[in-house]
Amino acid sequence: MKQIKLKIVTPEKILLQEEVAQISVSTALGQITILPNHLPLVSKLVSGEIIVKKIADPEHSRGNNHKEDLMAVSGGFIEVLPDQVVILADTAERAEEIDEARAEEAIKKAEELRKEKIVDAEQFALFTAQIEKELARLKVARKYKRQRTNPGIKIE
Amino acid sequence: MELVAASKMRKAVARVLASRAYSDLTWATVLHLCQKLDTSRHPFFRPDKDAKNIAIILISSNRGLCGSFNVNLVKKVVDSIRVHHPNSKITDIVSCGTKGRDEARRHRLNLIADFPKDDITISTEAIRPISHLITREFLAGKYDKVFVAFTDFQSAISQVPHVQQLLPIVPKIDERLGHIIHEKNKSEEINVDSFADFLFEPSTRALLDAFLPRLLEVQIYQTVLESEASEHSARMFAMRNASDAAADMINELTLAYNQARQAGITSEIAEIASGSAAVEAG
Numbered sequence: 001m002k003q004i005k006l007k008i009v010t011p012e013k014i015l016l017q018e019e020v021a022q023i024s025v026s027t028a029l030g031q032i033t034i035l036p037n038h039l040p041l042v043s044k045l046v047s048g049e050i051i052v053k054k055i056a057d058p059e060h061s062r063g064n065n066h067k068e069d070l071m072a073v074s075g076g077f078i079e080v081l082p083d084q085v086v087i088l089a090d091t092a093e094r095a096e097e098i099d100e101a102r103a104e105e106a107i108k109k110a111e112e113l114r115k116e117k118i119v120d121a122e123q124f125a126l127f128t129a130q131i132e133k134e135l136a137r138l139k140v141a142r143k144y145k146r147q148r149t150n151p152g153i154k155i156e
Numbered sequence: 157m158e159l160v161a162a163s164k165m166r167k168a169v170a171r172v173l174a175s176r177a178y179s180d181l182t183w184a185t186v187l188h189l190c191q192k193l194d195t196s197r198h199p200f201f202r203p204d205k206d207a208k209n210i211a212i213i214l215i216s217s218n219r220g221l222c223g224s225f226n227v228n229l230v231k232k233v234v235d236s237i238r239v240h241h242p243n244s245k246i247t248d249i250v251s252c253g254t255k256g257r258d259e260a261r262r263h264r265l266n267l268i269a270d271f272p273k274d275d276i277t278i279s280t281e282a283i284r285p286i287s288h289l290i291t292r293e294f295l296a297g298k299y300d301k302v303f304v305a306f307t308d309f310q311s312a313i314s315q316v317p318h319v320q321q322l323l324p325i326v327p328k329i330d331e332r333l334g335h336i337i338h339e340k341n342k343s344e345e346i347n348v349d350s351f352a353d354f355l356f357e358p359s360t361r362a363l364l365d366a367f368l369p370r371l372l373e374v375q376i377y378q379t380v381l382e383s384e385a386s387e388h389s390a391r392m393f394a395m396r397n398a399s400d401a402a403a404d405m406i407n408e409l410t411l412a413y414n415q416a417r418q419a420g421i422t423s424e425i426a427e428i429a430s431g432s433a434a435v436e437a438g
Contacts, residue, residue, distance in 0.1 A: 009178045010169075011280050028358050040191065043357040044366050056425060079185045079366060086181050090280070 002036040005084040006052065008071070008092055015092050015125040016052070021066065023085060024051040025078055034080055038089040041080040045073060045089065047129070047136040050144070068147070070095035074133035091135065095144030106129055158395035163290045165312070165388035167276075172309055172378075172385045179378040182371055186325070192354045196357040198361075199295055200368045207300040209246040211268075211293065212237075212319065213286060213376065215383045216256025218273055222391035223306065225315075230259040232317035233305045243345065248299070252286060277384065280377045282304075287373045294323050294436070306379035307386035313393070315386035319404065322375060 003019040024033040026048030034041075049072055058084040074091035148154035174305045212233055235249055249265045251257040253273040260267060271286050290302050302323040308316045356363050 007181070011175045011178045011374065013174045014177050017431065018276055021279065039355055041183065041355040042363060043355075044363060077185065077370075079181075081188070086185065088178065098235065112371055138377075 008087040043077045047132040072137040098141040161392035167383040216253035223394035224253040225390040229317040240326040247336040309385040
């Protein structure tokens with residue numbers, strides 16, 4: 001089965017670089033899923049989750065043989081080329097690395113700041129973006145937790 | 157201090173290498189976009205004309221004791237202004253790092269803004285104010301060209317001061333930032349030509365509008381990281397030279413001291429000997 005070479009990079013590090021079966025991301029126009037042989041595409045990402053499906057065991061192609069990786073991303077770009085997919089993320093984290101409590105705290109703080117310190121439209125947009133980013137992180141972290149405790153139930 | 161600088165250098169180098177992948181890929185994406193789009197009408201791609209007004213972002217260090225790091229950088233800036241833009245009307249400097257600012261002032265360069273530089277630049281957010289200012293002024297037409305002056309980290313022993321054009325964006329590969337992309341450029345070009353359909357979402361214009369400021373930020377971020385790595389390597393070598401020079405000096409001084417001591421002992425013995433000889437004779 002054909003696979004996609006995927007690279008997820010942030011300014012700080014290369015988060016992921018491997019062959020995957022499919023990728024789901026949230027773009028400015030909605031969520032899209034990229035399968036092998038996708039048309040070349042460049043699009044803008046919004047805060048949200050990245051779901052990467054990998055083939056867990058290439059020997060057995062029957063049944064549900066997929067392994068999912070969850071990641072939170074806070075905006076960026078995706079470029080689909082014939083031979084590879086590149087995700088340029090502003091920040092990106094793996095679901096297992098996200099601290100749920102701290103994400104919740106960050107949302108509260110940003111919301112308070114947005115209420116109290118609105119000076120101009122730019123700052124409002126900044127805080128809103130921050131809240132969106134943290135919400136995306138929280139969502140990914142919770143989803144990951146649910147999947148771990150309840151592996152039989154598919155959430156999609 | 158050499159050890160302190162060495163450990164800081166290792167961290168800075170790790171950061172540079174980690175972010176090179178991102179900036180390389182950002183460039184690659186821009187190159188793909190440029191090959192597929194008509195960019196000539198976008199303000200960031202204003203065609204080259206006689207550059208009358210230029211701005212230079214000067215990325216230096218906050219601290220001294222790093223050899224000729226900052227001096228070389230400013231010298232390079234002054235040289236490049238003289239060589240490439242002898243007729244420019246306005247040459248403004250935006251500084252980032254106090255040592256470079258002071259050095260630029262000494263050369264009577266026209267400083268218009270000074271941004272505080274963090275000792276460790278963690279994220280691109282720290283760069284945003286600089287790129288914001290530059291973008292605004294460039295789009296307003298105040299500057300025809302914008303450059304960034306930084307010290308390119310090539311290896312622990314070689315750092316080269318370099319002035320690079322930021323705006324207008326020249327859609328070709330620069331040889332300094334992103335060494336990796338330079339090598340595989342040829343194979344990529346063929347790759348891009350082989351497909352015609354390229355989807356752009358939401359629209360090409362919106363994409364460019366979002367992407368190009370990001371590219372600018374990433375580029376400045378990368379230059380800051382390169383400068384930081386260079387600064388710490390330069391400091392490490394300056395400190396090593398200082399330690400070596402101090403060790404040499406200690407050796408010389410010890411030798412001089414021992415010689416003086418020996419001379420003192422010899423003369424004392426001679427005195428005692430001559431004294432006792434005089435007593436015996438008397």
